[in-house]
Amino acid sequence: MDVSLIAPLVRGLSLSIAAKAAVGGDANGVAHGVVVASREVASTPIPGAAYKVALPIPAVAGGDDTAILAALGAAVPASASLPFLLAVTDEAKTRLFAVAPTLDEARLLLEEGPHAAATHPAGAPSIAAKIAQARQPGSAASRAQVVEGKIALVTGGAQGFGEEIVRGLVSSGAFVWIADMNAAGAQELADELNKESGRTVALSLPIDVSNEDSVRRAFETVASATGGLDLVVSNAGILKAGGVLEQDTASFELVTRVNYTGFFLVTKHAGRLLRSQSLACPGYRSDIVQVNSKSGLAGSNRNGAYAGSKFGGIGLVQSFALELVEFGIKVNAICPGNFFDGPLWSDPVKGLFVQYLKTGKVPGATTVAQVKAFYEAKVPMGRGCEGPDVMRALYYLVEQEYETGQALPVTGGQVMLN
Numbered sequence: 265m266d267v268s269l270i271a272p273l274v275r276g277l278s279l280s281i282a283a284k285a286a287v288g289g290d291a292n293g294v295a296h297g298v299v300v301a302s303r304e305v306a307s308t309p310i311p312g313a314a315y316k317v318a319l320p321i322p323a324v325a326g327g328d329d330t331a332i333l334a335a336l337g338a339a340v341p342a343s344a345s346l347p348f349l350l351a352v353t354d355e356a357k358t359r360l361f362a363v364a365p366t367l368d369e370a371r372l373l374l375e376e377g378p379h380a381a382a383t384h385p386a387g388a389p390s391i392a393a394k395i396a397q398a399r400q401p402g403s404a405a406s407r408a409q410v411v412e413g414k415i416a417l418v419t420g421g422a423q424g425f426g427e428e429i430v431r432g433l434v435s436s437g438a439f440v441w442i443a444d445m446n447a448a449g450a451q452e453l454a455d456e457l458n459k460e461s462g463r464t465v466a467l468s469l470p471i472d473v474s475n476e477d478s479v480r481r482a483f484e485t486v487a488s489a490t491g492g493l494d495l496v497v498s499n500a501g502i503l504k505a506g507g508v509l510e511q512d513t514a515s516f517e518l519v520t521r522v523n524y525t526g527f528f529l530v531t532k533h534a535g536r537l538l539r540s541q542s543l544a545c546p547g548y549r550s551d552i553v554q555v556n557s558k559s560g561l562a563g564s565n566r567n568g569a570y571a572g573s574k575f576g577g578i579g580l581v582q583s584f585a586l587e588l589v590e591f592g593i594k595v596n597a598i599c600p601g602n603f604f605d606g607p608l609w610s611d612p613v614k615g616l617f618v619q620y621l622k623t624g625k626v627p628g629a630t631t632v633a634q635v636k637a638f639y640e641a642k643v644p645m646g647r648g649c650e651g652p653d654v655m656r657a658l659y660y661l662v663e664q665e666y667e668t669g670q671a672l673p674v675t676g677g678q679v680m681l682n
């Protein structure tokens with residue numbers, strides 16, 4: 265029984281049930297606050313009558329999502345209301361799917377059964393009401409609310425821009441998967457955010473975006489723990505500077521593999537979950553946003569591997585946008601300027617400012633502050649790009665229903681579109 269096939273369909277179905285229950289019946293008004301946690305059990309669980317909705321159905325063989333959806337649709341009545349528990353059984357095993365407004369409620373339902381649901385009333389309607397409010401025409405002031413109750417995933421979320429995005433999304437009410445190859449860093453950040461919030465608002469997810477097996481496993485984990493996703497931020501990226509006359513091929517290929525191929529792999533496996541949700545919930549919209557760079561819009565001297573991977577990323581964004589529009593999936597890029605206060609530039613040991621000081625890249629500079637001032641002076645707005653600048657762009661792209669395949673510069677005027 266492939267959880268990656270079934271869970272997003274269950275989530276999509278639940279989104280459409282929640283949408284029907286909401287005032288106005290707008291699928292995106294309630295494409296939030298629906299978590300589908302699952303767990304495999306040895307045999308069919310406690311008798312159906314004990315559950316709010318208990319539906320043992322035969323698993324559909326062959327991995328045909330339309331056939332699975334038809335079976336699920338026949339089993340789950342449109343009148344079902346959240347939270348509920350669903351049991352999908354094949355000849356050997358049963359997988360329980362708990363559908364609830366938050367991960368904590370879904371987990372409780374999964375572990376303790378329906379009486380847990382009775383003591384934890386559904387939060388979806390209140391979330392839906394808030395979203396409906398945020399979606400009033402001209403509601404830019406409340407733009408951050410567009411992610412409230414959504415399930416997001418940020419690759420490279422343990423530090424730098426990724427960490428800024430994780431913190432921003434959590435503070436705006438999203439649940440966030442912190443997907444990073446630095447598993448310890450991701451876990452530390454998740455622990456901090458969960459402690460602050462007093463509930464589970466983030467989970468760490470080990471992933472190497474350049475390795476397809478790792479990416480596949482990561483999205484299987486996502487499917488079994490939250491059922492699916494609403495927003496994917498493909499942010500993990502690396503930079504290895506070097507001129508074309510000297511750079512070794514291994515460095516060039518590593519940058520390409522992480523920045524370019526990594527975006528392909530994340531879109532491929534995340535996109536399958538998003539597509540399944542949309543099949544089960546017509547009108548549902550979701551977002552894939554690549555954190556690109558100003559170096560994806562203008563060449564970067566002695567940094568061709570990086571700039572090439574980022575220019576290529578925009579080609580992928582445009583192409584994936586054309587392909588996935590059919591499933592309500594928008595694909596866009598944010599192209600930030602330099603994040604001078606982030607670790608890439610400001611790390612006191614390995615940061616670019618220290619390196620440039622040591623190698624005399626900035627003529628006459630004798631301190632890190634002078635090197636920084638030199639680079640800040642290249643920006644018309646006189647400072648580096650920061651987390652909140654990127655968050656504003658992200659909220660805009662999620663809120664904007666009528667745009668896809670775009671690359672949005674956030675560079676303080678340093679790079680302007682032709």
Ligand SMILES: NC(=O)c1ccc[n+]([C@@H]2O[C@H](COP(=O)([O-])OP(=O)(O)OC[C@H]3O[C@@H](n4cnc5c(N)ncnc54)[C@H](O)[C@@H]3O)[C@@H](O)[C@H]2O)c1
Pocket residue numbers: 419420421422423424425426443444445446449471472473474499500501502522526555556557558599600601602603604606607608609
């Ligand atoms: N820092 C800047 O000035 C700047 C400017 C424009 C765009 N960007 C882009 O922003 C993104 C983040 O950059 P940053 O400077 O915050 O980087 P960073 O080095 O501070 O953090 C990158 C994170 O990605 C993770 N990571 C690296 N390779 C990975 C892989 N293969 N799989 C999973 N995780 C991996 C790292 O563990 C780290 O947590 C990148 O795509 C970068 O190109 C950065």
